[in-house]
Amino acid sequence: MTSSGRSRLYAALLAATLLSPGAVVSASVAGAAEDKTLDVRFYDDPAGFDPANIFRIENENIAFNVFSGLTTYDGKTGAIVPDLAESWENKDNTTWTFHLRKGVQWQKGYGEFTAADVLYSYKRILDPATASPYIAELTGIETMEAPDPYTVVIKLKQPNGGFLHTVANYHQGQIVKKEAIEAAGDQVRWQPVGTGPYYLESIDVNSRIVLKRHKGYYKGPAPIETLDFHIIKDDATAAIALRNGEIDLLMRQNKEEQLQILKDAGFKMNHVDNYAATLKVMNLSDPILKDVRVRQAIAYAIDYPAITAAIAPSLQAPAYSIMMPWMEVFAKDAPRYEYDPEKAKQLLTEAGYPDGFTLKALNTSAQGVTEQQQFEIDYLSQVGIKMELELVDTPTYNQRRNKGEFMTATRLLPAINPDMILFSYLHPDNRSPKGLNGAQYDNPELTATIEAARAEADPEKRMELYAKAQTIAMTDLPYVPSTANNVYWPSKTNVTGVNINYLAQVNFWEVDE
Amino acid sequence: MLVYSLKRFAQLFTTVLGVVTLVFFTMRMIPGDPISAIAGDNLSGEALDRMRSQMGLDAPLFVQYLNYLGHLATFDFGNTVTTKLPIIGLILGALPVTVSIAVGTIVLTVLISIPLGTLAAFTAHKGHRMLDNAITGVAMVLDLMPSFWTSLVCLLIFSLTLGWFPASGTVSIDDPAHLLRRIALPVLVLSMAQVATLARITRTSVLEVLSEDYVRTARSMGWSELRVLFRHALKNAALPIVTVIGLSFGNLLNGTVIVEFIFTLPGIGNLLVGGMNSRDYQMVQTLIVFYALIFVAINFATDLIYRVFDPRVQF
């Protein structure tokens, strides 16, 4: 066989791998012949990988590859696809029956995965002793049952159309093994055992995380034997390490200028666009901001397309809604606020602030005043609004933001479960300090709409309700969308399959070199 | 000697206790706690409060303080607050990195600056200012360049362009050759900042010694100038030099943060900043105790070295 013929076959097999999880055996075997190692940049100190207590994307990405959920997200489309559950059905969005995959093996010899593991995992989250911050995600469950080892039936207190997100391979949705948890004691976060494509072989919290291929992974072993994550915090150093060939794949490059250098040097610029929106949270209990015209004026006053084009054409794009355009629920007809300083001035005059006012923006000092903020200050000053930044360090910032002690602050929306976003950010039950509704937003019409949407069984009607909710939200504007963020994982050209999903995560089972 | 040791011990005790108390209450006065540090964009206040009470961070301050002192007295440094890692292990893991950087820097600095400073002093003593000015000037320029800037320039030159040293990679004392390659650039960068100070001190003290009466005595007995320089001047000038080296060693241990960050070295500066950013009280407190211990130990070592150089120093 000619070499071109062989590579064509290989490509075909690879395509098959990506398309249908079932038919991968031969490709994986081909990969397993060599003991390949992929050196990956990891950008911060690891904080542990216990699904019940996991924080920050980089740690979540490790967990994403170690654990599995009943469902998971497709790396390219963001759609929910089967994972440990082969299939499922639901009644009235209330009773969810999952049919589990058979023969799935736990890592490190913990045997076969069964329905009991699912029940244990969810109960663990719900156990107050676990002190999981994600407990609220599962409190909607009324009963959980395992009629047989391969079936799980979950009954919800109220209908929830987005429940498949809850059981996805993310946070509370990740399935753990009782025996492994008990064996780890208080070191659970450092001894994760899952059913995912990679297991944690060793970790040096100061410098290195090593993942090894889980040979018994139900889709077949991953092509790469070893994932060697090196902690490199500085973005410029990380770029140099990639250019030096010390690493193969750079997890997140957040400096536009480095992206330019890497692009010019011919590296592969793996990326996902619009993975999340940055919002300006308008605290409606503020006497000035409670006037909707003021909030709209702010939205009209800033030219985000110009800003993103100027400072980070790769990393940012303007955002026009709290929903991302790729989402199913995205409403195209919701109001948009294009740059219009005259209109902003007019609205301010109508609201009684012809000379503007002072907008105090709480922010973290971690990056100092960003270029974006500097532009915002510029733009706002042109309509008479004086934006003053209150910069505090990250813990303080988080604390004040959660307590609602600010005039305006920002939030980065993780944009995967639209229903969850709408509830967390717009439902009055979730007003801070209790929840994430930092705007203190309470519009009964919107509340009724999202509650109805969640319960609605008919998908078309649900979409309509969601669209209505978006229209209300974008008219009231408790959150002013500013930018949508893109995520870049530059790599050497021979690294393939780096598909970053909308949680900014990469499924390494798909990666090869 | 016994008396001296007792005194030292008393000094150590008061310094460490003072430091511990200061850091304990300062840390808790600072807004934000370990829980708020891990709160990202999508954890609600309710969820965080649950975790807070779970971790017992709401006990009365004084009780926490006494508890802490009790643990300290039994050398129990505990675990990190949120990640539950044994702190002593983290510090012992990071210490060799930082210590190698500090030692490397001191060695390189000494190797460069003492000959330079001596040369400058020698020529200045003879009334030739040219070389003296040049040395002092270059040292000053090196001293004044911000280390984060020189770090990147060094990376671009020595790592990217010349390919001599890696920019990343695991550091371990088990592999000294690799360790040396990894710390070479940080050591270079840090030495740049130290050379000026040490060269200046060397120059000043050698110059001072050169005008001492006993140098003239030695010259009057037919000792050559160079011999006088090496046998008399350097030995007598050693005290201020040793003091500065001791001080800079202490400074280096907490001044390596920036290079550790840029060169991705897992040292204790890294731990400190990380601990501070995550409000890990336990971590920061323990590190500070370490710093205080090191500070006192360096003072002690400096004193011992004094004794080697100057027989007049008695304990």
Add this chain to the structure above:
Amino acid sequence: MNLHVPIREPLLDVRDLHTHFVTDTGTVKAVNGVSLQIEAGERVAIVGESGSGKSAMAMSLLRLLAHPGKVVAGEINLEGHDLNRMSERQLNDIRGAKIGTIFQDPMSSLDPVMRIADQMVPPIMRHLRLRRDAARAEAISWLDRVGIPDPSRRIDAYPFEMSGGMRQRVMIAMALSCRPRLVIADEPTTALDVTIQAQIVELLKELTAETGAAMIFITHDLGLVARFAHKVGVMYAGRLAEFGPVGDIFARPQHPYTQSLLDTIPPVDQQERRRLAQIPGFPPDMKRPVTGCAFKDRCPGAHRHCFEEAPELAARGNDHVAACWLPEGLGADRTVERPLVEPLAPTGIPGDDRVAVEINNLHKHFTGRSALPWRKPPTVRAVNGISMRIRRGETLGIVGESGCGKSTVARLLLGLDPATSGDIFIDGIAQMVFQDPASSFNPKMTLSSIIQEPLIVTGWGTRLEREDRVRELLGQVGLDESYMHRYPSQLSGGQRQRVAIARALALKPSVVVADEPTSALDVSVRAQIINLLMDLKQQLRVSFVFISHDLLTVSYVADMIAVMYLGEVVEYGSADEVFHTPAHPYTQALIAAMPIPDPAAEAARVQTPLSGELPSPLSLPPGCSFASRCPKATDYCRSHKMVLKPYSATRETACHYAN
């Protein structure tokens, strides 16, 4: 005695030596054309005041000048070879080997961090080409010869483990260790106590006689010259003013400067207490070119010619040369003009019997910190039970060597330190004139505010009144009003001491304590200050406590003298009596050690310097504190404490055998 029979060429022949210091503000011509010859075995003293260039000249010989000093012209012929034309390397074979050097301050002239052996042995190895052990043996033998006890052990000591006297002995041993033909001694005894000075001078005399080395002896002390030198060179403004045999110079000085210098010394003979001669003005600024004789501005006999042309050295007798246009300088009868000092009755002011100061059984113990808390801390008994009375208008002189407690007494009198026990009664207030004119004043204050300070602090008068008082005081100490706004650094040493006296007098004190007020001053200035103190005493009827190690000056100034030793007064009485008929062996030793500026008298004295050094004040001997050094001491002395007992009507002494 006559050593200078001209045999061959001289050992050292210096011709027209010029040494300059080039500084930012001008060139100091420190040595400006000196020529002199020294024969083998000859001891030549070079005298002169600060800045006369005597040290620069001596250091020029071996090119040991610090930057920017430089020999710019001249020949320095040592045994026919011109040192000035030698390279550094060649000169290093001369340094130490042919010419040894002894420096002024034994405390700073030895390397503090090197053992004696490491400093002495390598030069011996190098110059005498000996192996290490032989060189070490040689070094030990030299230490032995200079009187270091237990030399084979002490050679491994560090300098700080030795006293100043011992260090100077080491310095001498080192300088002589390579058997040089010439020894240059730059003020070798200035930093030492008088009894130690006598020891060192004797040692130098003996050793140079033994080795046949010639010697250049730089000093400002005319008494030492008389005791020590064969020949004397008097330097002034970088040149030799006069050069000749010591007897000749003292008996028939030819240069007005030499003559004035000799006149400034208080006479030994107290019967005729004349006002001391003063040399007016200042030495010339060495940065400026001098036309004519450098001394002309200060010379009472200067005439026109002196302003036009500098005199060269010209013969004035056998081997005697002087650089003066006047045939005999100021002449032999110059002393007559000086008035007699009005003698005061030793009991103070006639008709005024009041006591200004009374001290009863005064103790001052300094307690150190003990090594361990439970151990008894070490205690220095700096003042150990003294009692004295000073009448109004009387001057009490306190003499003694360093460490005897005399300065502590001063501090106690002034209330600067609290006494451990005993009483001090002062009728009025006490003020002080400090030793070091450099540190006596806050350099940041003008003279006006310095002198006003006591007035301001005690709330005296208004500002105008205080300024008037400052003017009055400046007048009393002989300074012009224009000095009011100057700073201390703008004054000469003598002027500073005048200001110090003015400040001390500001509050009209009943007693002024002067702690070594003249010891940091040059001879000519010293005379001015002593004259001033004598004048003030007569005008203001103020009591003085005059503390000094210089017996000659004290005997000239004081009415009563107290001799202190180890915190005790060993002899106390009228100045004449104590000075002329000392009763206590220590007083006798002090007077014997005191150099007298009269070569004939010196030659006649029996030189048996007091042996040994001051015992440690931490462990005083149980009996008489002087017993360890006393030539007359017996077992009785060593076991019995001595107290002052009347010796005559006006004298007390603390010696068992004096009575």
Add this chain to the structure above:
Amino acid sequence: MAHFSIPLPARRTVSIDLSRFNGIVRLLANRRVQLALMILVPILLLTTFRSVLPIAGPLETNLRAMTKAPSLEHLFGTDRMGRDIFSRTLAGIQISMFVGFAVALLSLIVGLVVGTLAGFFGGAIDRVMMTITDIFLAFPSLLLAIGLVSVMGTGMLPVVLAISLSDVPRFIRLQRSMALSLRSRAYIDAARTVKASHLWLMTRHIVPNTIASLLVAASIAAANAILVEAGLSFLGLGIMPPAPSLGNLIRDGQSYLEQAWWISTLPGAVILLIAISLHFLSDGIRQVLDPRSRK
């Protein structure tokens, strides 16, 4: 280089007479001071009158002139946001100089007061003060900085305090050692014989004689503070951008070194010039104060 081996002639006082006449004159006559002023004065003039110069404001962005190399229009070029770096540098100098000055002043005052008390009284006061300075010296300065920023937020004041906190112990020690050696000076004894109060002794005799040395230390501390501020900025603890402190300027441009070297290099060169001038200034002050140490 004046190491006189000869004792100074008495008339030397005459030459001091004139020069001593006015300390400023002597300072101005010093070559190092002249050099320092030749650099500092034009920089300060430009800084002060930057508003009337024909340059863009330091915060003015210009999307049409992004990342432009130095030219006549933009002497130091422009940055990613099209801001004129020359203008930002001038504004940065103002901020950095203020930081330097404030740190120097604060350290000086605290050092002076505490050091004088400790050195003058000695004993228990001294021991307590020294223990406290020991504790602060043993405390990593970075931690102090992080702590202060957390408590006070970012801005000028916390930066100044954070830098000062690590300088203050050094100033205290310096002042203490000088006070210690001065307190046994004869002129203090002289004042004590007339029962001058402690306050009088400290304010009239100790402080005037130590202030000059502290000033020397302060000018070095000022130069150092400018650099430390730059380091703190790098860690996000300094003065917040867009305020163009020199540290921020270098930090902003640091990662553009390969594409646009001027963004960080030119402001960096200016920091260097200023710091070197401050060192020269302190050297000059020292030389003028102490003619013997003209090394």
